[in-house]
Amino acid sequence: MKIDLSAKTALVTASTAGIGLAIARGLAECGAEVIINGRSQASVNRAIQQLQQSLPGVTLRAAIADLSSPDGVETLLNSAPQVDILVNNAGIYGPRGFYDTDDATWDHYWQTNVMSGVRLSRALLPTMVQNGWGRVVFISSESACNIPADMIHYGVTKTAQLSLARGLAKFVAGSGVTVNSVLPGPTLSAGFTAMLEEEVAHRGKSLEEAARDFVMTHRPSSVIQRPATVEEVANMVVYVCSTQASATSGAALRVDGGVVDDII
Known part of the structure; x- marks a missing residue:
């Protein structure tokens, strides 16, 4: 299978390291122009330099923004007002006891992990629908199904992403735009x-x-x-963003190594 994303523009949030950087690399390898997002100029520059060294000739753009607030999302949208592919990878995690997780922490996780994707999808989906083609992917987690007792606040946001992606897929049904979730496990x-x-x-x-x-x-x-390796997770995301995946929408696709004990 040859995936060709030339003439497509992809925005991968939080793409300066880890899974996000691997996804950016995979999309760039398939010919997409990729917008690299991070919270600092230094981290974005470092990621772009790394990709350019390993993939000479790729087209990359920088978008520096912290997506934990509406203002940060607006800053990003000023740099990327229109894309063909949106990968909502921005997220935070960390263990904390339920009794010790205050409202401010809950809100910080919700704004970063859920509302960043809500705001970007709300802004970028209309043009995709108008063009009759687009891909939106939410990077959720096996923790969406297998809620960790020591990170309930995190698990709840990952479950919310599944609902958001499924609802958006139904909202844009028949438009040529697909919306899916990918659920990594330990990576x-x-x-x-x-x-x-x-x-x-x-x-x-x-x-x-x-x-x-x-x-x-x-x-x-x-x-x-x-x-899993970050490349193994990225492979699933790149496929979901391809033209070949046009019949896959509203799905929760697990790359969890079978951690979730479910046959569906």
Whole structure:
């Protein structure tokens, strides 16, 4: 299968590292012009330089904005008023006890993980519908289905993304625009790797061994029995953004290694 996204413009939020950067790379490899978003000029410049070194000739644009507020989203939209592909990857996570999670924390997670996608979709979908083609993808999580007891605030926002994506898919039904969710499980991103550094340093394990042990301890239902790579997650997203995926809309597509014990 050859995925050709030339003449398409893609916005990937929070695309300076990890899954977001891998998605940006995958879309650029398929010929899309990719808008790289991050909260600082330095992080965006670093990501663009990295992509240009590995993919000479790709077309990239910078969009510096913090999407945790309406003003930040508006700043981003000033740089990217019209796109063909929107990947809502911006999000935050972190464990915290339910009793210790105050209203301000709940609101911060909601604004960043949910409302950023609401605001960007509301602004960018009309042109996609008018053009008769577009792709919107929400990067959710297996935590949307398998709510972690130590991150209830995070899990709730990931579940909300599934509802949002499904509702938007029905809202634009028949327009040629698709809206889907992709649900990664444990993924060997920079943040996940950093979390394992102490175990690697003090217990003499390789990163691969530590990552596999983490998955089998904390996600024992995993079928692949290891974390996914960021490229494996990006592969699913790139496919969903392709013309070949035109019959896939309103779906929640898991790249969780089988962690969620469900046959549907």
